[in-house]
Amino acid sequence: MTSPLNSGPEAHDLLLTGGTLLDPSQGIHDRRDVAFKDGVVSAVAERIDPASASSVVDVPGKLITPGLIDLHGHFYHGANGTAVHADEMCLSAGCTTGVDAGSAGFLNYPAMRDYVFPAHRTRLLSFLHIGAIGLAANRVLGGGLHDMRIIDVDQTADAIKQNPGFCYGVKVRMHINAVAAWNAHEAMRKAKDAAGQSGTRLMVHVSGTPIPLPDILEFMGPGDIVTHAFNGNPEGILDNQGKIRPQVKEAAERGVIMDVAHAGVHCDVDVVKSALGQEFFPDTISTDIHIAPPGRTVYLMNDLVSKFHAMGMSLSDAVAASTSKPASVLGMEDEIGSLAPGMSGDAAVYDLREGRFVWFDSAGHSVDGKLRLDTFMSVRAGAVAWREGQLMQMGNC
Ligand SMILES: [Zn+2]
Numbered sequence: 526m527t528s529p530l531n532s533g534p535e536a537h538d539l540l541l542t543g544g545t546l547l548d549p550s551q552g553i554h555d556r557r558d559v560a561f562k563d564g565v566v567s568a569v570a571e572r573i574d575p576a577s578a579s580s581v582v583d584v585p586g587k588l589i590t591p592g593l594i595d596l597h598g599h600f601y602h603g604a605n606g607t608a609v610h611a612d613e614m615c616l617s618a619g620c621t622t623g624v625d626a627g628s629a630g631f632l633n634y635p636a637m638r639d640y641v642f643p644a645h646r647t648r649l650l651s652f653l654h655i656g657a658i659g660l661a662a663n664r665v666l667g668g669g670l671h672d673m674r675i676i677d678v679d680q681t682a683d684a685i686k687q688n689p690g691f692c693y694g695v696k697v698r699m700h701i702n703a704v705a706a707w708n709a710h711e712a713m714r715k716a717k718d719a720a721g722q723s724g725t726r727l728m729v730h731v732s733g734t735p736i737p738l739p740d741i742l743e744f745m746g747p748g749d750i751v752t753h754a755f756n757g758n759p760e761g762i763l764d765n766q767g768k769i770r771p772q773v774k775e776a777a778e779r780g781v782i783m784d785v786a787h788a789g790v791h792c793d794v795d796v797v798k799s800a801l802g803q804e805f806f807p808d809t810i811s812t813d814i815h816i817a818p819p820g821r822t823v824y825l826m827n828d829l830v831s832k833f834h835a836m837g838m839s840l841s842d843a844v845a846a847s848t849s850k851p852a853s854v855l856g857m858e859d860e861i862g863s864l865a866p867g868m869s870g871d872a873a874v875y876d877l878r879e880g881r882f883v884w885f886d887s888a889g890h891s892v893d894g895k896l897r898l899d900t901f902m903s904v905r906a907g908a909v910a911w912r913e914g915q916l917m918q919m920g921n922c
Contacts (some may be wrong), residue, residue, distance in 0.1 A: 533577060534899050536884060537562050537660075538651065538907055540578035544874065549845035550591065550852075561870040561907035565884050582909070587901055590839035590844050591864045592621025592871030593826045593853040597728070597752050597786040597811035599660070600649055601628035601637045606664045607815040613921075614814050615647040616903040616911035618825035619873025622861055624851075626728060626813070627654035627696025630669075631677065631684040632662060638648035638691050646872070646910050650855070652696040652728050653685055655716040668703020676715050682722035691889055693855050695720040698730040698739055706735040713744045713786050720749070728784075732756035732791040735779060739772035741816045749781030750854065754783040754807065757793025757888055762800065765905070769805050777805070785846075787829055788813035789822040794836070794890035801837040808855060810846045827875065829900040832884040835894025870907030875900055 537560035540919060546557035546569065552744065558573040575581045575811055598613040605628045610724050615623045629637045630653055642649040653662065653675055656669035669675060685692040697716035704712050713729070720727045720746065731741060734752035738760045754762060762773045762783075777783055785807045802804070817823045824832065831841045852862025861869050872883065877897040882897045905913040910917055 532885045534579050537567050537573070537578035538580060539650045539909065540573055540575060540581045540905065541582050541584050541589055542573070542575060542581060543874070544589040546864065547841060548864045550593055550858075551865055552817060554841060557589070559864055559872065561886050561904065563773040564866050564906040565870050566866050566868050569624075569864060577912040582902065584901070586698040586877075588875045588877055588898065589864070590619065590873045590875070590902065591862050592873055592905065593619050593830070593847045594622040594624070594862055595811050595814065595826055595853045596624050596750070596784055596854065597626040598623045598814040599628050600625045600642070602641055602647075602657070604628070604633065604636060604641065605660050608658070609814050609816060611645045611647040611649055612900065613914055614825060615687055616905065616916060618827040619649060619875060619898070619900045620779050620904050621871035621873070621903060621905045621910070622827040624693065625649065625651040625853070627652050627659055627698070630654040630657040631680045632657040634688075634692075636682060637771050638688065642720045646730060646905055648861070648905070650693055651691060651763045651777045653681055653692055655681060655695055655697045655712065655719055657798060660723055668698055668700055670698070670708065672706035673708055673711065676712065678715050678722065681719040685719070685723035687726055692723075692725070693725040695723070696730070698732045699736070699810050700730055700737045701733050704735060709734075710740065711739055713741060717744045726750065728752050734760045735757045738762070738770070742772050742776045742781065746775060746779045748782065748854065749775070750782040750784050752784040752786040752811070753788070753791035753813070753878045755785060755792045755793060757796050761796060762805075763796060767799050769800060769803050769860065774805070782808045784809045784811055785829065786811045786813040787813070787824055789824075789863045789887040793888055794886045794892055797833070797836050799861045806838065806842065807833070809851045810843060811851070821887055830881065830882050830883065831894060831897045832892055834896060835882070835884065835892045870904060873900065874902040874904070874906040880900055
């Protein structure tokens with residue numbers, strides 16, 4: 526008797542045939558067919574019989590990757606003035622997991638968990654802000670830590686502990702508009718305490734800081750995340766000679782994660798090029814996607830992978846920084862960020878466009894590249910979720 530996984534149209538729900546798989550978690554960059562069944566990857570092989578799947582999509586010449594993971598975005602759509610609709614901004618870019626970076630705090634997260642996130646097909650996770658209402662008042666206050674009474678360590682830690690699978694850590698914004706210099710150390714201490722009490726990790730915004738960057742890094746240990754690491758503001762990762770500062774190197778060496786969170790204003794092309802030239806690479810590539818004011822250049826994940834490739838990362842490294850690495854930062858390397866059989870059925874399929882492409886930052890620098898990943902399709906939980914410019918209805922793929 527033949528195994529049901531290997532024969533009959535019921536063996537796989539969906540099969541992608543003829544594409545090139547780039548999956549750094551498995552060390553594969555080669556022609557592979559990929560099949561899905563019951564929401565997970567059911568087979569990866571050089572050839573899988575099309576008759577074994579109830580739905581087949583031919584993708585010759587296209588690149589298949591694990592669904593990308595955006596470690597820093599803003600997805601509390603409808604509750605934050607600058608939060609985006611996750612399915613439109615993630616699935617259209619081959620991104621199947623979005624991590625909300627502190628849009629909510631312990632007072633206002635339940636609606637995000639119960640109403641906003643479940644209305645999306647993208648897998649959505651969160652970091653709770655150390656401020657009780659997250660970024661809800663950002664448009665009028667520019668940040669949330671002007672009055673330190675907004676911080677309650679115990680209630681923040683309890684909210685995170687009570688929501689495993691939804692909350693993955695604590696966000697704190699070290700930005701001059703968000704926290705005064707005389708409160709910044711205390712805010713860092715409290716955020717670190719909340720992360721410690723909840724057994725999770727810190728994510729710290731480090732662009733436009735009110736205190737020196739080394740002071741901030743002192744609070745950060747292995748697995749904590751420096752987000753906007755490559756910003757071009759004062760107190761960045763480079764010294765006056767353009768060298769990586771020793772405290773930054775030490776932080777990276779002890780396992781502090783260097784995350785991009787591009788946002789246009791928080792990722793400077795010259796800083797990235799200088800860092801890459803010194804073999805200092807981002808651990809994770811993320812968007813900081815939000816509704817941007819005019820003049821701010823925000824890119825989605827497919828363009829950021831392309832842009833970092835154009836700036837000098839290998840395509841494989843840029844994809845790893847958008848799949849397997851963020852998965853391990855979240856402690857989810859057994860579930861997402863890989864297309865090994867048994868992993869979640871989240872994948873991206875890209876057309877590899879060749880030509881001359883130009884990407885910008887908000888400082889006016891630009892990067893030229895010859896290759897751009899153009900999203901053809903996103904697969905979420907083993908079903909087509911977005912294809913050729915169209916969001917697919919749930920259950921109708
Ligand atoms: Zn952000």
